[in-house]
Amino acid sequence: MPRAQLDVQRQGLNKWEMHKALLNGLSNKTDCSSFRIPETKLGTPGNLADMLRNHQTVFIKPVNAWGGSGITRVDVDTSHPVLYRWHKQGDKQVLHIDSVGKVIERFLSSYTAQPVIVQAGAPLATLDERPFDIRVLMQRNDEEDWVYSGAVGRVGGAGSVVSNIALSRGHVMDLKELCHELNCKQKVQQTLSENLQETGYAIAKIVEQYRDFFDIGIDVGLSSNKSLWLIEVNTDDALGGPSHELFAQLPNRDLYDEIQNRHRATRNRRGQALLRELF
Incomplete structure (x- = not known):
């Protein structure tokens, strides 16, 4: 994992850079004696699709936001047929989506102007x-x-x-x-x-x-x-x-x-x- 880069203007680490810093500090392990880190990747269509195949819940988080703003939770219902529940923080309506492809379309339309991470929901x-x-x-x-x-x-x-x-x-x-x-x-x-x-x-x-x-x-x-x-x-x-x-x-x-x-x-x-x- 490359070394994390400090945002010189903001004088801080965004969510992705913080994740890199933590992994580097833990020698690329996702757990230590007192805590564990959920699987986290940069938010690309391919990475989101992979996460949805491997996890029941995935969070999409803007890397430069704070206070919980802009976060979306996607839950995978493995009943037949497979259903994906898309719930963005602040929205009253939970969307029910019937394919990974349509989830990716929603992802691309919702997060076009900002980099995000995709993170597995911890148990x-x-x-x-x-x-x-x-x-x-x-x-x-x-x-x-x-x-x-x-x-x-x-x-x-x-x-x-x-x-x-x-x-x-x-x-x-x-x-x-x-x-x-x-x-x-x-x-x-x-x-x-x-x-x-x-x-x-x-x-x-x-x-x-x-x-x-x-x-x-x-x-x-x-x-x-x-x-x-x-x-x-x-x-x-x-x-x-x-x-x-x-x-x-x-x-x-x-x-x-x-x-x-x-x-x-x-x-x-x-x-x-x-x-x-x-x-």
């Missing part, structure tokens, strides 16, 4: 038939080391393709509350917490090779046996960064205040360092 659990994931936030501390700032559950709205809160009108959940809803035993909760932290540090170590990021938001889903599947990695860039406001929606705002204070301290410290270099 993720749902909560009350709604998609959910866990957002892990990594930040720099006063010594410029990475710290695990915390994690929060995100539950998508009814009928949503994604778990993004703003886009799907979903809600956040404290991690303990989420584990309770999923009937996790204490030992499972402890293992999950350890795996979330291990995942955060592993990914931070990989992406810092491409730029001196200071905020990393990592979205992971849970399978039925509580193993982690990586969904997306977001970093600070010229357009913004991972949302801190998710943590503001928790009943206790102490964690949010810590995150904000750490963020401001890092920005001030780096701003002062830049001024010293200039003057």
Whole structure:
């Protein structure tokens, strides 16, 4: 896998370049001790057709979008005759398509002006038939080391393709509350917490090779046996960064205040360092 390329103007990695960075960092393996990565390819008609032959669910994601916008979920119904359900985020209507060729036609007409990736749907659990994931936030501390700032559950709205809160009108959940809803035993909760932290540090170590990021938001889903599947990695860039406001929606705002204070301290410290270099 070629080395990932940083978008110089945006000062970040788009979805495809991030995937390349992660695979390179993991020596081209799609799993490590704490998480797995779904099969992901560039969005071409041939790659989409291959993915639909090999997976029951495939996601189409614009590489330069964020917040869940523009994502389409394609489900394969293997009953006879084979049927494909096309559900684009934000559309109320789910299209039923009767051939791969017609899916490709829809794909070409829907994504003509933007590069995309096609990604296999991981075997993720749902909560009350709604998609959910866990957002892990990594930040720099006063010594410029990475710290695990915390994690929060995100539950998508009814009928949503994604778990993004703003886009799907979903809600956040404290991690303990989420584990309770999923009937996790204490030992499972402890293992999950350890795996979330291990995942955060592993990914931070990989992406810092491409730029001196200071905020990393990592979205992971849970399978039925509580193993982690990586969904997306977001970093600070010229357009913004991972949302801190998710943590503001928790009943206790102490964690949010810590995150904000750490963020401001890092920005001030780096701003002062830049001024010293200039003057």
